[in-house]
Amino acid sequence: AQKVTQAQTEISVVEKEDVTLDCVYETRDTTYYLFWYKQPPSGELVFLIRRNSFDEQNEISGRYSWNFQKSTSSFNFTITASQVVDSAVYFCALSPAIGAGSYQLTFGKGTKLSVIP
Amino acid sequence: DSGVTQTPKHLITATGQRVTLRCSPRSGDLSVYWYQQSLDQGLQFLIQYYNGEERAKGNILERFSAQQFPDLHSELNLSSLELGDSALYFCASSNGTGLLGNQPQHFGDGTRLSIL
Numbered sequence: 001a002q003k004v005t006q007a008q009t010e011i012s013v014v015e016k017e018d019v020t021l022d023c024v025y026e027t028r029d030t031t032y033y034l035f036w037y038k039q040p041p042s043g044e045l046v047f048l049i050r051r052n053s054f055d056e057q058n059e060i061s062g063r064y065s066w067n068f069q070k071s072t073s074s075f076n077f078t079i080t081a082s083q084v085v086d087s088a089v090y091f092c093a094l095s096p097a098i099g100a101g102s103y104q105l106t107f108g109k110g111t112k113l114s115v116i117p
Numbered sequence: 118d119s120g121v122t123q124t125p126k127h128l129i130t131a132t133g134q135r136v137t138l139r140c141s142p143r144s145g146d147l148s149v150y151w152y153q154q155s156l157d158q159g160l161q162f163l164i165q166y167y168n169g170e171e172r173a174k175g176n177i178l179e180r181f182s183a184q185q186f187p188d189l190h191s192e193l194n195l196s197s198l199e200l201g202d203s204a205l206y207f208c209a210s211s212n213g214t215g216l217l218g219n220q221p222q223h224f225g226d227g228t229r230l231s232i233l
Contacts, residue, residue, distance in 0.1 A: 044224065044225075045224035047119075047224075102173030103211070104162040105162060105209075
């Protein structure tokens with residue numbers, strides 16, 4: 001069975017601070033995919049990143065960066081110089097690997113980020 | 118805009134009733150996934166269809182059913198509704214096949230179902 005744990009339920013930061021959202025996962029698969037999604041107050045789910053288990057290189061996209069460490073089963077998400085528009089609930093998710101036939105996502109409970117002006 | 122369209126956006130009904138939620142996937146996507154988001158259970162996978170056929174089932178109640186039509190749109194049918202079925206129901210689509218690997222799922226805006 002797959003499991004995703006986001007231990008931080010809620011985080012508040014002041015604008016321009018950096019913030020890291022933690023994600024720890026469990027899976028018996030040797031290959032798998034990890035995702036981050038953003039859910040702003042308007043409710044939609046926005047895809048941010050997909051990372052396969054073969055690739056442990058960190059990734060940066062603008063103010064966003066992701067740190068994947070297979071040894072600790074973690075896939076953490078850092079927002080640099082946070083902005084009010086970053087306020088949202090962020091979900092980490094895990095799915096089976098290539099050839100599994102179905103790639104349903106197992107989500108963590110989410111971390112609610114509030115950026116205070 | 119994800120390209121995934123869900124209707125209706127809001128649905129209010131009473132216990133015991135039946136409703137149908139509709140989803141149109143992104144152009145070219147063959148896979149449709151349904152998820153339920155509730156306060157107590159979080160985001161949970163319900164069911165997946167790929168090119169008209171059921172591919173996987175998650176925590177879907179027997180009172181719930183789904184189908185995917187030849188034009189690839191999908192419907193989620195919820196019957197004998199209970200108060201606990203109140204939730205946000207998401208549809209997601211992807212171009213996921215075994216050959217292409219696990220393509221990201223793109224989500225619709227959801228249907229908020231309220232049971233009175």
